[in-house]
Amino acid sequence: MFGPLNCKAGTSKKNKTGAWRVELRPKYLHQNCIACKLCVTACPEGCIIPGEKNAFEFDAAYCKGCGLCAAICPKKDIAMVKEEEQKSK
């Protein structure tokens, strides 16, 4: 019989909130990154993939485009760009 309604841990990953982005998306410029990981901490989705300097990326499947990573970056190495521009490229 159906129920009780219990969920497996971490299953929200099925829900691709990247579809929420309508205007802006981050663009990692990969020029002045010092790998401080502030963007990783700041991301409300926890969807930034850290790496070596200038090798950070965000997971477009979940990024809602809030812009916190760009706002917090001390080296201004993340730009918020128009969603369409990025797609057309």
Next chain:
Amino acid sequence: MSNHLYAPGHTACSGCGQAMAVRYVLDAAGKNTMVANNTGCLEVFSTKYPESAFEVPFVHSLFENCAAVASGVEAALKYLGKKDSINVIAEAGDGGTADIGLQALSGMLERGHDILYVCYDNEAYMNTGIQRSGLTPFKANTTTSPKGAKSFGNLRYKKPMPEIALAHGIPYMATATVGYPQDLQRKVKKALSIKGPKYIQVHVPCPLGWQHPSNQTFDVAKLAVETGLYPLVEFENGKLIGVRKIKALPVEEYLKVQGRFKHLLGNAEEIKLVQDVANASIAKYNLKIEADTAQPA
């Protein structure tokens, strides 16, 4: 990506302070943690069947009972002889903590359960549409404390929830903010290293309810601290063991970046009343950095 104990795919608003704070708290607590959560934004945006963003065992029951549910979980772990290896966290929003859940919380604190209670304070009932709570700040415009021809918003001061928790004689109480994640995580770890009931109240900006851009969550959170409106304090065994020293910026710096205080701008008299609130906290906790030792934040 996901070494975090709070997974992506949750449906919090873009730039949500609470979504960040819960991740900081759980990552600091580690995987041997069980969570009981009140009804509210966090539960709704994290656990819509059949999906859950929680990577640790999690139970939600009702709006006002997470402290009691957590008490039951803790009692069960004690009975099973597992309490020493597992953290129990009860968590709720400001309404679920200071208003409807206060009785259950008081019971939990008084009974001495080994539980960390975390209040995510976004200063109104955000899940139901930004209604005033007991932790809504003085003068804030909410849907039930609206500004109007005869009103400058919320009539009352924030309920002194940290002091109320402290008055139960608990071994650890701290305030924190999503604006200073390392400080928050340090406090969570410290709290969990202490046996007994602990209370941490975390200031979490809500871009929707506070009306600030989604990329300003950290800046707004930090300004609340730096103006003295959200003092960061830490008490162990009833003794103040630390505060975050601040430059004591004018409160207007904080008010002007949020739509919920827009109606105060240009009104020196009203702003002074808010400044008085900050000044009282600054004096009470001696928050201000002395001029000669001032360091950039």
Next chain:
Amino acid sequence: MKEFLEGSMAVARTVQLCKPGVISAYPITPQTHIVEELAQMVADGHLNAEFVNVESEHSAASVVLGALAAGVRAYTATSSQGLLLMSEVIFNIAGMRLPLVLTDANRAISAPINIWNDQQDTVSLRDAGWVQLYVENLQETVDFHIMAYKLAEDKNIMLPVMVCMDGFILTHGIESVDMPSQEQVDKFLPPYKALYKLDVDNPMTLGPLADPDYYTEARYAIQETQKKVLEVIPRLTADFARAFGRTYNGLIEEYHTKDAERVIVAMGSVCGSIKDVVDELRSKGKKVGLLKIVSYRPFPAQEIYDALKNVSKVGVVDRAVSLGSFAPLASEIKATFFGKKKKPDTISSFVVGLGGRDITKDSIKEIFRMLTQKEKTGEFIDLKPELLKENYE
């Protein structure tokens, strides 16, 4: 072994035999003796359980909810206002499919405040998804608590069970009770193994939000499970009879109904008095009987139909009212026969014994007498008309 015990002591001793790991309760008359006894057992080291003293019934129910979520057998007891204060959690526990056993010492609801017995408290929560069993005497009280745990924890059921015992009459009454041994109970009721629980090695989320895509099915599943309880209870009572030597139907009890012309339908301790009256009237050649409803939820409509279909005059005794409508049990007995070919000529309804008013043998005889008249609807028995003449001025 047979012992003379107060009802509350008998309940506490039975709960002790069932070995809950967490007990939480808030005091309310007439439940207090039960939880005082349990607290003493824990204090004396005679019961290995965490006893959590809470600040309200809402929290008592929430604590045992949390304990069950963590996979540990739990117990609480309450009454009247306490049950109503719990009611939000009561619905929640059933919806979360947690196998709690709760004792309710049936008591009237305020206002006016009244600590004495009727069944308005539990009857008001009939729609919460719980199994509700109404007991007549202390032996049943003991036996049905043991069965309640086994039923609640049945992996095909996983629903909470409320054992409803009349306040004072049963909680404070002293009767001879055959108390089972620990060995017997251990053999009948194995330790609780949760099908789902909070577990750091297998983390899951309990109590999520369900949107319109899932909510209906979650409720439907409880409704279907309640039907399944009707099949499980007879097997359970058969197992119980083998283990303890006492036989129950578990859904209903028929007392001289087979050839009866007039039958009273009732729940709880009043059935004892009705049986005495039936015996007395039978000795005078009157064909009367009693149908006792044990399981009010699930409602055993088929068994009730079979028991009453050939009875000419039925009278339903409600110890609760649905203010503004038909009496609760009576309306369901009537619904059982709606559209049926075989049915009683009349089904009369009586509201009796509210707020502790005595239900005397004369009251019961009066009800049997009224069954010979035309059908009564929600007739209040032993009403004092002189009091009703007073007004506000």
